[in-house]
Amino acid sequence: MMGRTSEAATARTGRTVLVTGVSRFLGSSLAGRLAAVPGVDRVIGVDAALPDDAARRRLGEAEFVRVDIRNPLIGKVIEGAGVTCVVHASASIAPVAAAVRTMTKEMNVLGTMQLLAACQRTASVSAVIVRSTSAVYGGSSKDPAVFTEDTAPRAAPPTGPARDAADIEGYVRSFARRRPDVRVAIPRFGEIIGPTVRTPLTRYLSLAPAVPVPLGHDPRVQFVHEQDAVDLLEHLTLGSFAGTLNVAGDGVMTLRQAICRAGRIALPLPMSAMDAVSTALKMARVGGFSTQQLRLLASGPVLDTxxxxxxxxxxxxxxxxxAFDDFARTIPPVLSPAAVRRAELWATGLLGVRPAADGDPRLTGVRDPVPVAGQGNGEPVQP
Amino acid sequence: MNDVIPGTDAGKLAATDLAATNTDAGDAPGWQRTLSNLAAFLRRRLTGDYEIDDFGYDRDFAETLMLPPLRWLFEKWFRVQTVGIENVPLGGAALLVANHSGTIAVDAAMAAVAVHDEHPQRRPLRILGADFVFNTPVLGPLARKAGHTLACTADAERLLTAGELVAVFPEGFKGVGKPFSQRYKLQRFGRGGFVSAALRTGAPIVPVSIVGAEEIYPLIGDIKPLARALGLPYFPVTPTFPWLGPLGAIPLPSKWLIEFGEPIATDGYPEGAAEDPMVVFNLTDRVRETIQQTLYRLLLRRGHPFLG
Incomplete structure (x- = not known):
């Protein structure tokens, strides 16, 4: 760190990165991380909203410019700073509970269009990285069980955030055709989860004591740890990969398994009753979930990485x-593994049989790796 | 289970994983072991302490809850006899191709029990099914937990590349839904997609002939308007269904024989053979003829359909 300033002064790489959505976890973490990389001269974080204290800390040495990407002003920022790499980290974000559908669409689709228009006009831009989501695969019963980047979904998602994400990818691809000199990378993330990020999914999984699940279905789900998501965006920014990329942690869980691992009880309800339950929960102010989000999750594709x-x-x-367990430890369980083990020992004792051995690492105190110090500080933020 | 080491491929289930989970109470009497294993199973379910592979195959669930009732049907109800299980490879990929019959796909489930219980390695059989199965609530997730997946090239090749035993029933609905009068007459064998998948992955094809499934629900009619209304491929009428209501859903206790034929190698073909329709058609015909001839032979050997 000491020698960095002099080094940077003598050997400027001419690398300036613009990161969108820095009031959220992914954008602010990435901007802060890049600002500390010796090969990067300048990092500009933009957002329409002011970052809170936690996001400011994560931003570190990165500069913050308050600008809405839907505003043509973004073009002036990119041009003025001679930005070489644009990371659109706030694209395809899941809607905030309060945000209405049209608002989310506007932010995602129109914001991306405006940003790409600015990139197209700026000659200095040589790399564009746009965050996408695995929701673009849709996922019907006629689709294969595992998607590669080249799998064409049988049914394109008709509406909602999945459709927006597919539209955004379309705009990014046509931008890539118009500016073939620009390296374009589109990482398609599985659900990002971890101790810090708060998404509609984490709110849904935090419902207690029971979490409503679609009756007669048990979708497979995949998660990406928040630190891995930041690491990957940094890797793509500094590396040379161009193209579409599936991003998910190894392995698969089912939705009910995840709910059980979070120490909650899965409550099967018909999909038609979900809207009513969701509304009731919101009115009772005990938290809520969006049925749209649940539908996305229910058709959730598994990614080939x-x-x-x-x-x-x-x-x-x-x-x-x-990744999931790292999130699950931040919410108090209703049924902890230890309590279930006690019940098992009690029941086997009552029956007079010897209980089976328990191989659950959560009971033996072996914990999953804890994120690097100074990163996930447990403060709930938007990803 | 090594789920504390980052970067390990949790999607892959090692065959030895489950054996390590509950080896306690080894010297206790059988019923005690059953009870303690059941309690441990419930605990694993409640705490989510189990692993599934990328396709959703849940070995713990399949072996604890799904196989026992099927095993009872296999042993007691249909008195299934298997021939030639040594033709199923001890390890590595193979594509099992079988005839399909019986109004509902009980034969697929019995083939899975046969491979799991009679094979020395107790290998799971990954069956390729119709999208209708995975579309259906309850049935779809159960089929995934049992390790089955959609009959499509991508999934078949992915499973074969991973060295799994994959089963396919190329007759599809034409086979299960054919009238009783056409029993043991093989229908069209699809378009040979399964042969291409085997050729591309070099997996041997094991022809499987199943005798007995034709008699469990003798199909004497099909109410097409009702099938259309319910979104089913056909609405079966058997001597007992729907006349006897739920009782009519009990399969007739026919005597079953399952023969695993000699593997047909697919790795000796030149590059690009999977794209050569002539090679594919010839192999498809060869597999189909083998199964048809074996069916006739097994029928003679079985004698009476119910007394065997």
Missing amino acids: TRLRAVAGFTCRYTTRQ
Whole structure:
């Protein structure tokens, strides 16, 4: 760190990165991380909203400019600073509970269009990275069980955030055609989870004591740890990968398994009753969930991450299960593994049989790896 | 289970994983072991302490809850006899191709029990099913937990590449839904997609002939308007269904024989053979003929359909 300033002064790489959505976890963490990289001269974080204290801390040495990406002013920021790499980290974000659908669409789709328009006009821009989501695959019963980047979904998502994400990818691809000199990377993330980020999914999984699940269905889910998500965006910013990329932790869980691992009880309800339950929960102010989000989750595709490892040269540190457990430890369980084990011992004792051995690492005190110090500080933020 | 080491492939289930989970109470009498294993199973369910692979195969669930009732049907109800289980490879990929019959796909479940219980390695059979199965609530997730997946090239090749035993029933609905009068007459064998998948992955094809499933629900009619209204491929009428209501859903206790034929190698073909329709058609015909001839032979050997 000491020698960095002099080094940077003598050998400027001409690398200036613009990161969107820095009031949220992913954007602010990435901007802060990049600002500390010797090969990067300048990092500009933009957002329409002011970052809170936690996000400001994560931003570190990165500059903050308050600008809405839907405003043509963003073009002036990019041009004026001679930005070489644009990371659109706030694209395809899940809607905030309060945000209405049109608002989310406007932020996501129109914001991306405006940002891409600015990038197209700025000659200095040589790399564009736009965050996308695995929701673009849709996921019907006619689709294969595992999606590679080249799998064309049978049914394109008709409406909602999944459709927006597909539209955004379309705009990014046509931008790539118009500016073939620009390196374009589109990482498609599975659900980002961890101790810090708060998403509609984490709010849903935090419902207690019971979490409503669609009756007669048990979708497979995959998670990406928040630190892996930041690491990957940094890797893509500094690396040379171009193209579409599936991003998910190794392994798969089912939704009910995840709910059980969070120490909650899965309550099967018909999908038609979910809207009513969701409304009731919101009115009772005990938290809520969006049925749309649940539908997305229920059709959730499983990603083939061969390209991530083999071509992009990136390995997620957390498996799907480890990422989930790292989130689950931040919410108080209703049924802890220890309590269930006690009940088992009580029941086997009552029956007079010897209980089976328990291989659950959560009971033996072996914990999953804790994120690097100074990162996930437990403050709830938007990803 | 090594789920504390980051970067391990949790999607892959090692065959030895489950054996390590509950080896306690080894010297206790059988019923005690059953009870303590059941309690441990419930605990694992409540705390989510189990692993599934990328396709959703949940070995713990399948072996504890799904196989026992099927095993009872296999042993006591249909008195299934298997021939040639040594033709199923001890390790590595193979594509099992079988005839399909019986109004509902009980034969697929019995083939899975046969491979799991009679094979020395107790290998799970990954069956390729119709999208209708995975579309259906309850049935879809159960099929996934049992390790089955959609009959499509991508899934078949992914499973074969991973060295799994994959089963396919190329007759599809034409086979299960054919009238009783056409029993043991093989229908069209799809378009040979399964042969291409085997050729591309070099997996041997094991022809499987199943005798007995034709008699469990003798299909004497099909109410097409009702099938359309319910979104089913056909609405079966059997001598007992729907006349006897739920009782009509009890399968007739026919005597079953399952023969695993000699593997047909697919790795000796030149590059690009999977794209050569002539090779694919010839192999498809060869597999189909083998199964048809074996069916006739097994029928003679079985004698009476119910007394065997």
